[in-house]
Amino acid sequence: MKIYTRTGDGGETGLFAGxxxxxxxxxxxxxxxxxxxxxxxxFARSVGLAEDLDTLLMRLQxxxxxxxxxxxxxxxxxxxxxxxxxxxxxALEEAIDHYEQQLPELKQFIVPGGSQAAALMHLARTIxxxxxxxxxxxxxxxxQLISANLxxxxxxxxxxxFVLGRVANQLDGHSETAxxxxxxxxx
Numbered sequence: 001m002k003i004y005t006r007t008g009d010g011g012e013t014g015l016f017a018g019x020x021x022x023x024x025x026x027x028x029x030x031x032x033x034x035x036x037x038x039x040x041x042x043f044a045r046s047v048g049l050a051e052d053l054d055t056l057l058m059r060l061q062x063x064x065x066x067x068x069x070x071x072x073x074x075x076x077x078x079x080x081x082x083x084x085x086x087x088x089x090x091a092l093e094e095a096i097d098h099y100e101q102q103l104p105e106l107k108q109f110i111v112p113g114g115s116q117a118a119a120l121m122h123l124a125r126t127i128x129x130x131x132x133x134x135x136x137x138x139x140x141x142x143x144q145l146i147s148a149n150l151x152x153x154x155x156x157x158x159x160x161x162f163v164l165g166r167v168a169n170q171l172d173g174h175s176e177t178a179x180x181x182x183x184x185x186x187x
Contacts, residue, residue: 016081018074026141030134031071037127038064044120050171053117053164056095060157063088067150071138076147084149092156099163103170109179112165115172121165128158 007013012020013028021028041057041064049057066083073081112122132154139146169176 016069016073017079026134026138027071027074030131030138031068033127033131033134034064034068034071037124037131038068040120040124040127044117044124047116047120049117049168053167053171056164063153067153070147070150071135082147082149084147084153086149086152089149089152089156092153092160096156096160096163099160099167103163103166106166110166111177111179113177114165114169114174117172118165118168118174121161121168125158125161125165128154128161132158 008023011023013023014020015027038061041061045054045057045061063084066081069081070076070083073079076082112125113119132151135146135151135154139151166176
């Protein structure tokens, strides 16, 4: 099987079991952003994480493939691509609770950064938020509803990625940088 088909040369692509659409269609934007998030999680895994974090990110990467399949299918329920359930959302919440217990209480905003792993988690969080916004756009501009499970999943996933950024800093011995409101410039 060749990787190129030449069918997208005119700016269109085919949806799974569906029509051809423009490559800037909100559905393509949504699952493209999910794909970008998945790639950043792969990058985060490449920098050397604790085994439990690496295992968790691998699970998340597989779940993001499932989310992408659902988003690439105009009628996911009838094609078996609605794979993320309430239990996936619950698992994200449980992971948040588990890792938050290991962290000091957050009393202020923190500036993204610190170790390379933490910075990548924060980058992943922002891409996840963009994916969530793309889902909202798709929901608002489409005649087909986006499943509540997907909406909930991405909302919780961004929270988990924030917590994992904090955990990565803690494991790597980096202190968090508190946000300092800017001072009024003087002339």
